Amino acid sequence: MGEPSREEYKIQSFDAETQQLLKTALKDPGAVDLEKVANVIVDHSLQDCVFSKEAGRMCYAIIQAESKQAGQSVFRRGLLNRLQQEFQAREQLRARSLQGWVCYVTFICNIFDYLRVNNMPMMALVNPVYDCLFRLAQPDSLNKEEEVDCLVLQLHRVGEQLEKMNGQRMDELFVLIRDGFLLPTGLSSLAQLLLLEIIEFRAAGWKTTPAARKYYYSEVSD
Structure with missing residues (x-):
């Protein structure tokens, strides 16, 4: 068997x-x-x-x-x-x-x-997935570590695919994420770290550089 x-x-x-x-x-x-x-x-x-x-x-x-x-x-x-x-x-x-x-x-x-x-992501899901991620990037969601963690994990998983399908919406999403990162209050230190990591991850072409991996993973483990 x-x-x-x-x-x-x-x-x-x-x-x-x-x-x-x-x-x-x-x-x-x-x-x-x-x-x-x-x-x-x-x-x-x-x-x-x-x-x-x-x-x-x-x-x-x-x-x-x-x-x-x-x-x-x-x-x-x-x-x-x-x-x-x-x-x-x-x-x-x-x-x-x-x-x-x-x-x-x-x-x-x-x-x-x-x-x-036909070997391409389903167009019918692109906007619903984006809408969910936009909801996770709202200020009241960024105050909750579970939602920040979900946002970052899903962007690691499908962010590059989504950007290829609709780059303008990804730009708009990252404006929200950057604004959220700069919120004066409400964000935990872990949430700030996760948001900064995903901003740098996208800036590096949806890849983690060795220096970023060493920095973020040592910070999370600490």
Whole structure:
């Protein structure tokens, strides 16, 4: 027997019935309700920040399996519909659960990172992802380390791709980030450090220079 896939390892966090549903979706997508599968993955991503960081890989695997088997996109359509619903209610989600909001941003960025159309990122997700990052760069969000951490992590992950898709919006986002970094009060020292690091990261062409790596990582570890 072969080694379990990374997707199968991630499935272990679900109950037995849901595990079976997801395993079947990965191997025989035509045998299950793929809209239900999409809802299960989104719901779990909003509750489990560890899962939300890797769920894109599972979604990509199901989409590939469905395409090979039936040439359809029921799962992708269901997934994008749920992402849109949650996006439209994002302020209510943030007010209700900061962790749920951070999980949502992590998840939509993860989906943007993995899903491709003709080997290109999905245009339909570009502006929603930008809008989420803009929300994280508002002053009330920059006062919360969880949101600053999320903003910086997602820019490390998808910032370069986003800039290629819409450079003007990235310029506007970094105006907000720079303004936030210069806020006279409210930012913790860690938040300031993270914002400065991402400003320098983009300035260096979305790469970390050896000097920056040594400085920032020693500061964080201290």
